[in-house]
Amino acid sequence: MDTHVILFVATFIFTVVESQVYDYFDLEPSYLLSNDCPKECICPITFPRALYCENKGLKEIPPIPSRIWYLYLQNNEIETLNEKPFSNATQLRWINLNKNKITSEGIDKNFFGAMKNLLYLFLEDNGLEGVPAPLPSTLEQLRLARNKISKIPEGVFSNLENLTLLDLHQNKLTDGSFQADAFAGLKNLVQLNVARNALKKMPTGLPSNTVQLYLDNNNIESIPDDYFNNVPKISFIRLNYNKLSDKGMPATVFNLTSLLDLQLSHNEISTVPIVNGHLERLYLDHNKIKNISGSVKCPNVVKEEHDPHFPHGPRLRYLRLDGNEIQPPIPLDIIVCFRLLQAIVI
Numbered sequence: 001m002d003t004h005v006i007l008f009v010a011t012f013i014f015t016v017v018e019s020q021v022y023d024y025f026d027l028e029p030s031y032l033l034s035n036d037c038p039k040e041c042i043c044p045i046t047f048p049r050a051l052y053c054e055n056k057g058l059k060e061i062p063p064i065p066s067r068i069w070y071l072y073l074q075n076n077e078i079e080t081l082n083e084k085p086f087s088n089a090t091q092l093r094w095i096n097l098n099k100n101k102i103t104s105e106g107i108d109k110n111f112f113g114a115m116k117n118l119l120y121l122f123l124e125d126n127g128l129e130g131v132p133a134p135l136p137s138t139l140e141q142l143r144l145a146r147n148k149i150s151k152i153p154e155g156v157f158s159n160l161e162n163l164t165l166l167d168l169h170q171n172k173l174t175d176g177s178f179q180a181d182a183f184a185g186l187k188n189l190v191q192l193n194v195a196r197n198a199l200k201k202m203p204t205g206l207p208s209n210t211v212q213l214y215l216d217n218n219n220i221e222s223i224p225d226d227y228f229n230n231v232p233k234i235s236f237i238r239l240n241y242n243k244l245s246d247k248g249m250p251a252t253v254f255n256l257t258s259l260l261d262l263q264l265s266h267n268e269i270s271t272v273p274i275v276n277g278h279l280e281r282l283y284l285d286h287n288k289i290k291n292i293s294g295s296v297k298c299p300n301v302v303k304e305e306h307d308p309h310f311p312h313g314p315r316l317r318y319l320r321l322d323g324n325e326i327q328p329p330i331p332l333d334i335i336v337c338f339r340l341l342q343a344i345v346i
């Protein structure tokens with residue numbers, strides 16, 4: 001009988017949130033009697049580590065019980081973050097504070113720095129003017145999209161050795177917001193999103209493990225030579241809606257063996273850039289490309305055996321060229337070169 005019950009609970013939790021599987025079994029059942037659930041919130045009995053206080057019009061955060069790991073406070077009217085209601089909540093792993101009214105001045109000095117177990121911090125859609133500092137070194141995800149952030153305090157990321165995701169999109173960042181070594185220390189960063197800001201230059205000192213770089217909707221005009229040399233794993237680059245032209249783009253800057261997906265839509269490019277044989281998706285729509293016949297360099301062969309029918313050819317599968325000044329038909333040299341192309345939009 002007992003085995004059945006445990007099996008059911010485990011399966012149920014597993015399907016909802018994998019990382020909460022172990023929660024249920026390490027808590028003393030006494031919390032059930034302690035009546036510690038804030039009246040504004042929901043404390044599901046199957047997730048004793050979680051506290052749900054979202055969509056409640058809350059202005060004040062209620063006292064958070066010490067057993068809580070996962071705290072959901074999104075979509076409220078919270079303006080300030082004081083240490084007091086958190087004085088017992090020393091085990092927090094995740095905090096979701098998206099869609100509130102939190103300003104930088106409203107955050108207590110060491111509010112996040114004191115959270116020694118925090119892994120995920122979500123503060124999207126608030127009124128922050130700077131990245132909160134200090135941040136706990138345990139952090140793995142930091143989501144700060146859609147604030148008014150223009151300031152990045154010196155060294156704020158330098159201790160975040162486990163951070164994998166940094167999302168700063170739709171803020172007010174300029175080139176001057178970043179110190180030259182702003183990203184130093186982010187040894188495990190995989191995704192950097194600085195889309196929808198006011199950058200004119202590419203950010204410097206990218207973390208060396210970066211895989212995804214999103215810079216859409218800025219005012220970037222140029223890319224330095226060898227810019228991507230220090231990011232050997234870079235696979236996804238999005239630079240849609242910028243001001244890139246042939247002049248600002250070194251001819252071989254995107255010839256990177258790691259690159260799978262390159263998005264350069266809505267720029268001012270007139271020549272198809274040189275790409276590597278490994279690239280799978282290339283977006284060049286809405287640029288100023290007039291003529292592609294004879295101008296596309298067929299990339300060198302790939303030395304891997306992905307496809308038995310075409311083992312050494314370039315891997316491009318998807319190509320967008322619409323919104324340029326190219327007239328169909330698709331030039332023969334493109335078809336001969338990119339034999340794995342599944343779709344071409346012209």
Ligand SMILES: *[C@@H]1O[C@H](CO)[C@@H](O)[C@H](O)[C@H]1NC(C)=O
Pocket residue numbers: 063064065084085086087088
């Ligand atoms: C912290 O826990 C103590 C002991 O259980 C309790 O008396 C106190 O009210 C709690 N404080 C907060 C802010 O929850």
Ligand SMILES: *[C@@H]1O[C@H](CO)[C@@H](O)[C@H](O)[C@H]1NC(C)=O
Pocket residue numbers: 137138139161162
């Ligand atoms: C980073 O993650 C590793 C592996 O999970 C862990 O051992 C280490 O303590 C973490 N570092 C910090 C500062 O939390």
Ligand SMILES: *[C@@H]1O[C@H](CO)[C@@H](O)[C@H](O)[C@H]1NC(C)=O
Pocket residue numbers: 252255256257274275276297300
């Ligand atoms: C692109 O890079 C490859 C190495 O991955 C190199 O062999 C090739 O010559 C480069 N192409 C150009 C046009 O520089």
Ligand SMILES: *[C@@H]1O[C@H](CO)[C@@H](O)[C@H](O)[C@H]1NC(C)=O
Pocket residue numbers: 291292293294295
């Ligand atoms: C396009 O470029 C090719 C090769 O450079 C040239 O032979 C051809 O005349 C050009 N076509 C047009 C329409 O300009």
